[in-house]
Amino acid sequence: MRTTGTPESPVPSGSSHLLRTINERAALYHLLENDTLTRVELRKLTGLAKPTASQVMLRLFESGLAVTLGRTTAKQVGPRAEVYSVNADHAFAAAVTLHEPDGVTVAIRDLKGRERASSTRRIDFTAVPVDRAVQNMLSATTRDAGIDFARIAVVHLAVPGAYDAETDTIGYADIPGAPEVHMREAIETYMGCPVTIHNDVNAATVAERRNPSVSGGLVLLWLGREGIGTGIDLSQGLIVGARGAAGELGYVPVYPDRTGPDDPTYQDWIGPPAVIELGRAHGIEGPDAAAVMTAAVKQGAEGFLNAYADRVAGALHLLTCLLDPPSLVIGGEIARAGGETLVDRVRRHAEALAERILPSAVYGDAVAIGVLDLAYEDLKHRVLDTALA
Amino acid sequence: MRTTGTPESPVPSGSSHLLRTINERAALYHLLENDTLTRVELRKLTGLAKPTASQVMLRLFESGLAVTLGRTTAKQVGPRAEVYSVNADHAFAAAVTLHEPDGVTVAIRDLKGRERASSTRRIDFTAVPVDRAVQNMLSATTRDAGIDFARIAVVHLAVPGAYDAETDTIGYADIPGAPEVHMREAIETYMGCPVTIHNDVNAATVAERRNPSVSGGLVLLWLGREGIGTGIDLSQGLIVGARGAAGELGYVPVYPDRTGPDDPTYQDWIGPPAVIELGRAHGIEGPDAAAVMTAAVKQGAEGFLNAYADRVAGALHLLTCLLDPPSLVIGGEIARAGGETLVDRVRRHAEALAERILPSAVYGDAVAIGVLDLAYEDLKHRVLDTALA
């Protein structure tokens, strides 16, 4: 927001220019929210007078932020109203997901929120450095979709590990070379636009916001093929931590009086090792934890399911005592393999928490969806904040 | 903020009136921040033109929000500038603290942030219902300080327990009658102003914001005489939980495979029972946990101190894995009794976390200070949001 106040103050001051900016921002906001808008609809939403609404739309059109899509098909008497819309090609949001140990997914959404391109590849990061690989993927995906590279206005990455924004370093990720690369700086220099990096579980947590039965925040317990984690997304927003290491339940010791390096952590207690070990104890085998869970559900292995569900319920109890979230979502490959059966067993073991527990409502790659949602939200905010100077 | 848009939208629109409101809000904000302000100083802060600055100040004066304090003592040539200030008596913030089992503290701050009244009493809540007691204390304290009762614009309460804003009920508090009273409704009806209720540990956490070495958020581990708890105050603000029950570390089982009602929780592991029991094991006695800690420090009982510090460090490790806060503060009566000695021992047992661990920097009643800070901040926001319509 433009202000004439010399030092930046949280409470702005300004003159008539500010008023125009405010009204154009409002119009653009409603355009972003409403897909198409006539001048009359804009007036209903903003309360602006007819001439003002016309002028505001004209300026949005002239600046290239809005386009006209013709006129309404007459449903009532009178002339047909001119239909405006956000110019979808004015700016794009790009989302990148790094999968352990060698996957890269890129997806691009336009300003109207439509997915315009996506691609996934396996890349040997010992041959191509991870930052170069991401840059190449971004360029190729943009080019193949016929998108103007310079119009990519934001890039968000999801990485499997803790990202420390302060030092621009990725920790714990099982991706060759990742800890040595200053990823944000590398991509920002290449793309010439702001880059934001997220933990993959946090991105998956954001994707769960799409679940209509979740409101006012959620905690996601991620039971992944590679490991576990927690995403904390409360009413105030995502909790990422000072060094990007919030939600690392996997590193919490199970027994506070046994905290040595070989003593069990929650990774061993409810993560893939626990599933495999519990499976073996109940005579269920599989190539990985998700497969064991699939087999257990198929066989109706109540002994295994109850033992594991009890542990998961314990973890949810811990999270609830500390964070008291409105909803607890169980996600990740192991949870998906367990399906409604596992959620049901966890609910039975969770007593008072039962009604807060939900299965993941995201179909497909929750991490990729979440990071694309984050990128698109960021794009909208930046367009609102900067497009009208 | 006044908008002409019919339905409330997060992005406002408006006409010239909005501009005046914005500029008066800005002026009021700077008045609240700066104690005194001349027109010239306001111009430097806002960038407003001379006549506008004059007019804005005039309107603030006429509405009773600002007062004149005379003129500057001439340091330079030219006429002496008129000195404006916020009218301290325009509105007041009241803070109430309920102490287990029978204490009530009331404090009142004026719009300039000065403490104008405070009083503490012991009240038998089996004789006087707790809501009546609070009402009486508020009336008496206001009257004795010569403050206009109708000018109390906000009331904040700190209660020892979980406050569920949804149902307006206080849980877990060891105060007779508290669970049955709808405290917010009762006080709001009596006072005719908005009432907000906080958990006491959360209030104490807010008080730690005053610590200059804390920035970007903190987690407070409260080791109180009555019990333990956690306050989570990250960059996004206080995490209170869906039912006001966030930070209840005391209810977390120590061993996830022993979750029965008689199995140990963190209350038993690092709370008052643990201090007394550990003290006994090391030959240190006292009437309560804080006294045991005082004695241990005085005697230099390294065995006791190291055993307890190791447990506290474990709790801090748990909190860091889940929340990754920039700072970890240890507070409460037990922590105060332990002083720098205890903090030092905890740091030694906490390894990588050591540099994040701080003792409480609040002198006096952290809960009462925190809730008064919360009340005053709320007052300032409400004055800015509502005073100028």
Added chain:
DNA sequence: TTAATAGTTAGATAAGATTACTAACTTATA
């Protein structure tokens, strides 16, 4: 069936109101 007419809606234009800015002026003070 066709053509004229009445009524409604989209959008443009003109006039008036509000607010802020610039520039010149007045007054007080070292």
Added chain:
DNA sequence: TATAAGTTAGTAATCTTATCTAACTATTAA
């Protein structure tokens, strides 16, 4: 006498209300 505080007058930008034009639908009469 120069400088700084504050006021007054005039100008510019923006929004609003009121009015006007054009377009289109629906009704009605020939």
